[in-house]
Amino acid sequence: MPQANTTYNYERVIILGGGISGLGAALLAHEMQYDVFVSNMGDFKSAFAKALQTNNIPYESGQHTWSTISNASLVVKSPGIPDTAEVVQKFTAQNVPVISEIEFAAAHSNENIIAVTGSNGKTTVTSMIGRILKTDEADYTMGGNIGESFAQQVAQGEASHRLLEVSSFQLDGIKSFKPHVAVLLNVTPDHLDRYDYKFENYLASKMRIALNQDAGDYLIYNADDPAITNALEQSDIKSQRIPFSLEKQLDHGASIVDDSIHIQLEQSTFTMPIQQLSVKGQHNTANAMAAATTAKLLKIRKETIRQSLQSFQGVEHRLEQVLKINKVQYINDSKATNVNATFYALDSMEQPTVWIVGGVDKGNDYSQLYRLVNKHVKAIICLGTDNSKIVEAFGNCVDQMVETSSMEDAVRVAYKLASAGDNVLLSPACASFDLFENYEDRGRQFKNAVRGL
Template sequence: MKGLENIHKIVVLGLGRSGVGAAVLAQKHGFDVFVSDGGGGGSAFAKALQEKDISYETGGHSMDKILQADLVVKSPGIPDTVEVIKKIHEAGIQIVSEIEFASRFTEETLIAITGSNGKTTVTSFTGHMLREAGLELTVGGNIGESFAAQVAEGSAQYRVLEVSSFQLDGIDTFKPHIAVLLNITPDHLDRYDYKFENYIASKMRIAMNQDENDYLIYNADDPVIVEAIKKRKIKSRLVPFSLERKLDYGCYLEDNNITITLDNNTISMSTDHLTIKGRHNTANAMAASTTAKLLQIRKETIRQSMQSFQGVEHRLENVLKINKVQYINDSKATNVNATYFALESMEQPTVWIVGGVDKGNDYSELYSLVNRKVKAIVCLGTDNSRIVEAFGNCVEQMVETSSMEDAVRVAYKLSEAGDNVLLSPACASFDLFENYEDRGRQFKNAVRGL
């Protein structure tokens, strides 16, 4: 365990996926653990801690307990400006992110992927390629299970991680063997003093601990990344990819062929059979296949993986961006717990499409998330009374609909540039649809028809 020799008491701030994962990992290795959440905390997460007999609190922070910690593991959603963080800093207690904490328990090969857009697809795509090659791996981080939870569950050959700027802000020794930097566009600037350069610096932290034995795969078409690399002393080997120009080293696109040249070894593959469409997905495929090539995966396996990867359908699936509004299909969320994860991941004001066949749902665990993240609710079902009753006081705008076309049309009118429109029903689908897949497909068709 690197850097944990004199650590006995660990406090985890934030009762979410990353917080629960960090707490479970800490307990597994014999640390005295306490979890503190200033909000309501999700009941699913609280239950997970109860099952492990881990002490926790919600609805506020007991500073006397927190300041007894030797180390604090902070949820990425908690900004450094809040009072509890200031007091911990004043007390001289080290604060790290969950990915930093988890990395101290493993010597396994880490592949970390970040970017303002596309990181979920590239993370999933990379995981798909490695699985097709028969490698032992986990895929997680900012998607799916937390890194800490995966480390706690057992060993793996490779850890493929989606990492956000918020997670990277809290690293100290986190060192991926392969780092992937997809793009950097202005995002989350409220967390970075409204200074783009601070956000850029945060993203660039992915490479800060790499050495000459490691690799940084980066988008050579992104001027922000190119300039940021020039300004920094990056020790890892730079591996560019480009849709725009031919490269002697790295990965480029020419005549619908992806060509990868590494250490005088060149492979070329047609994009004609790439199942995820669009120029941005070609770039995503290039990033994933370059990662696979660095790991010595055969060309035939990479090619077959490119043909068989279907994206991440019905699970926080980015459908389209229309008038700077992102439409997201999470139709697979047929219960409150799944929708909790979806709403938790929303980083922009969200118009939420919810409803269907209520299975006796307890919506109370969603209240704090809805209050913070949802600007308007579109009810979609034959009977929306439970939704109206549960959330009527949480948002200013709530509209009832009984068809997907109507729901999407209303969401379009309620949203504005910079928003998300999220279909995450929290209910079964069989009042208006055959199943959740049918519901998701109808959502995508309605969005495309706008």
């Protein structure tokens, strides 16, 4: 059984939210034999409810009953619940600690944590590092914001390495969470609706990944990102800083030399020709630099790193080539939930593109896409319950713009508008919650609709 290593009072643990992180926190609390109760404002997935029932963990759904949960000594909050939620405010007013699931899990783990964050690329980089660890036959788990929650993995047993993708929402709820290797890929406007529409608030949230690091830890960061470099200049982060850059050569860190990734760490050097990477595009080269630098810090053999990056096939819903029908390539980039992610997608298009875009706008500024839309996009299909901002932004950029309210309609319209040699690209630049359960559901519906043509 894991041991708690912080001073939290675990006498009565209330879990707010019954999704993946809530279930994981509940299972870990149950494993630790704490008095635990799960309160979920929505309905539970049947599999999650069954897991709670199997473990005799009490729960409620459809409401937060204050008389039942008000005696909490500690609250573990799911990342989807904002700090402004009434129930969270009530606990805060009572001085009850409200923490995130990764904080709760880390308090029960003394293992080597590798944490990856950024507005874009964090799933790809986490998966790349996972591929390297798997090839190395290392003892590791991979989870956090993808796959199983950190807490559930801690509950299931020990591991040498805990590889985590972490979001800004998860980082908002940490107090002592301390990764040995932190990776900060980029910070561009995203989720601004959760941060009072202030980019500086969102940036500060991302920077928390290094908040508790000390001189024995490492922060791998994007030296080409001015928001990150400016924040680092003003911070007192104590970890060893290791930059990576596509734009300039570095004496220390990772950069491009003679069309190869070149990583210099103390007395150790790693090189790999860019052309040997299995995933293409400048953003994927940067992702590979971050992953390879992490692997070098973990003292993994150079050949293992090269072999892994040569065979890595990308992640689902990220520029995923689905099918080619009548010489039209259909591409699923549903994971592009912000403008910067869609920028990478449009920038990688080499053929005329029918672009499917839309969803829940999070304070997006679409102006940075104008050049790419003018260059690559022949038609736009809006997919959302409110497309007004997209229509206003791009109405003068293309000759054809069609509004749709279901994935099947969007794909059928795209089929009619596309010609041989074109791409049909789903890259929404928005969250999915207006019409879909999540971005995975959106991506799978796109693939199903394409296969049904």
